[in-house]
Amino acid sequence: MGLNEAPLLFDFEVESSEDLTYIPMAVRFNLDRFGLRISLAQWQMLPHEDRKLLARFPVEEDAAIEPNFDHALFEMLRTHANVEPDWFTPEDAPAWRRADAVPDGVLQQSRLAGLHAPSADQWSQLAPFKRYVLAKLSRKPEANHDFVPAMREFGLAG
Incomplete structure (x- = not known):
C-alpha cells in the first residue's frame, strides 16, 4: 500500500x-x-x-x-x-488494540467530559486507528480538548 x-x-x-x-x-x-x-x-x-x-x-x-x-x-x-x-520500545499490547475492552483512560476521559463511555460493542466496532486515537487522547488524567470532538466524529457522542 x-x-x-x-x-x-x-x-x-x-x-x-x-x-x-x-x-x-x-x-x-x-x-x-x-x-x-x-x-x-x-x-x-x-x-x-x-x-x-x-x-x-x-x-x-x-x-x-x-x-x-x-x-x-x-x-x-x-x-x-x-x-x-x-x-523507544513500542508497547507489545497497547490497550487500544484490544477490541473487547474499553481502556480505562477512555472511560476516565468520558467521565471528565460528561459523556457516556463507548460500550464494549461500540468499541469493538471502531477501526483500530480510531481506537488508537481515542486511547492517545485519553492518556493523561486531565480532560483533553480534542476528546469530545473525536467522540462526536466517531459517532460515539451526540
Missing part, C-alpha cells in the same frame, strides 16, 4: 492541528508504531511539504505495509533540523 493522496486528518484535527502546526494523529500513530519520538519543536522545523508527506503515510498496524516512514522522518530531520528522533 502506498501513500494516501492527501494528509490523513480527522475533522476534529483540521482546526486543532492548525494546518499541520501540531503533530496529527496519523503521524503520532506511525511514530508510536516505529518507536520514534520527536518534539513539537522538531516537527515545526520541518517544511510544510514534509509534514504533509509524513501525514500521508498509511495507518495500518502492519509495519511491513509502509516501512519507509521512519527513513523519511530521519532524512527530513537530519536535513532540516540536524537532529534525529529518539527511540
Whole structure:
C-alpha cells in the first residue's frame, strides 16, 4: 500500500492541528508504531511539504505495509533540523488494540467530559486507528480538548 493522496486528518484535527502546526494523529500513530519520538519543536522545523508527506503515510498496524516512514522522518530531520528522533520500545499490547475492552483512560476521559463511555460493542466496532486515537487522547488524567470532538466524529457522542 502506498501513500494516501492527501494528509490523513480527522475533522476534529483540521482546526486543532492548525494546518499541520501540531503533530496529527496519523503521524503520532506511525511514530508510536516505529518507536520514534520527536518534539513539537522538531516537527515545526520541518517544511510544510514534509509534514504533509509524513501525514500521508498509511495507518495500518502492519509495519511491513509502509516501512519507509521512519527513513523519511530521519532524512527530513537530519536535513532540516540536524537532529534525529529518539527511540523507544513500542508497547507489545497497547490497550487500544484490544477490541473487547474499553481502556480505562477512555472511560476516565468520558467521565471528565460528561459523556457516556463507548460500550464494549461500540468499541469493538471502531477501526483500530480510531481506537488508537481515542486511547492517545485519553492518556493523561486531565480532560483533553480534542476528546469530545473525536467522540462526536466517531459517532460515539451526540
